Amino acid sequence: MAAVRVWSKPARAVLAVAGAGLAACTLAFLAALFLHVAPENSVSREYRAQLNAVVYPEFEQNWQLFAPDPLQREVTVSARVQTVADDGRVTTRDWHPLSAQDLAAVRHDPAPSHLDQNLLRRAWDLYASTHPDGDGPSPAGSRGRIAEQYLKRIALQRIGRAGERVLQVQLRVDTATLAPPAWSQEQVDTSVHSRELPWWPVQDEDWRGLE
Incomplete structure (x- = not known):
């Protein structure tokens, strides 16, 4: 016993x-x-x-009690860079799918990274909130300038130098409203709306801390 x-x-x-x-x-x-x-x-x-x-930041809630507001749009962010080789030849690279990269990291992961889920999305939300009237230059020192730098550095970190000097970077955002369920009578426009941001010049300072 x-x-x-x-x-x-x-x-x-x-x-x-x-x-x-x-x-x-x-x-x-x-x-x-x-x-x-x-x-x-x-x-x-x-x-x-x-x-x-x-x-914040680990337990952020994207809804309010008694008034849930889940995301109803699919936002896809892509980026491309323009590089210059040693012989002076300038090349515009293909679009790099930033959102697809995050989605691939999250899918089938029982404990997905908070960065993979929210970093790029929150960066775009910040930019969109500070540039509601277009993508022109922001006043120096404004939150809009910070939002631009944030997006630029995310894109540069994901793409890398590609063995050549990067002259400038551009982002494109495709937004589509999610279709309602089959039983719903709601009619929504599910077409994709694209927004290409201007080319942003890349300086050596933009790479600080990314490599």
């Missing part, structure tokens, strides 16, 4: 304190998530900084 383990009083006390601590931390975490997605109230306004520190 196997001996029955008898925990000492100090051991039982440690286990009880540890269990209570884990339960308290779990409840506090769930409460922070609830306040983050719940409609704004006096508590969430008072502790907004603390709630954001808990939620």
Whole structure:
């Protein structure tokens, strides 16, 4: 007959304190998530900084409690570069599918990377929000300039130098509204709308930290 383990009083006390601590931390975490997605109230306004520190970036929610707003568009980002060889020959490379690269990394992965899921999407959301009227040059020091640099560096990191000096980079975004389910009577335009950004010159500073 196997001996029955008898925990000492100090051991039982440690286990009880540890269990209570884990339960308290779990409840506090769930409460922070609830306040983050719940409609704004006096508590969430008072502790907004603390709630954001808990939620971002690992546990970000793309919806609000009682008002879900899932993504209903498919956004595909591609990029290409123009390079110059040692003999002075300039070449425009083919489009590099940035979004497809992320999708391939996420598909069939039970624990996909947060970067693969959100880095490129959030970069484009930032750019679109700061350039609602077109893709002209942004005032120096504005959030629009930061958004441009962010997108540019993502594209350069994904494509690389390709063995030649990169002169400039261009991005293209194809957007299509997802078709409603077969049982829905909703009529939507599912055609693809393309938006080509201007060519952005590439300087040595743009590669800092990418290689």
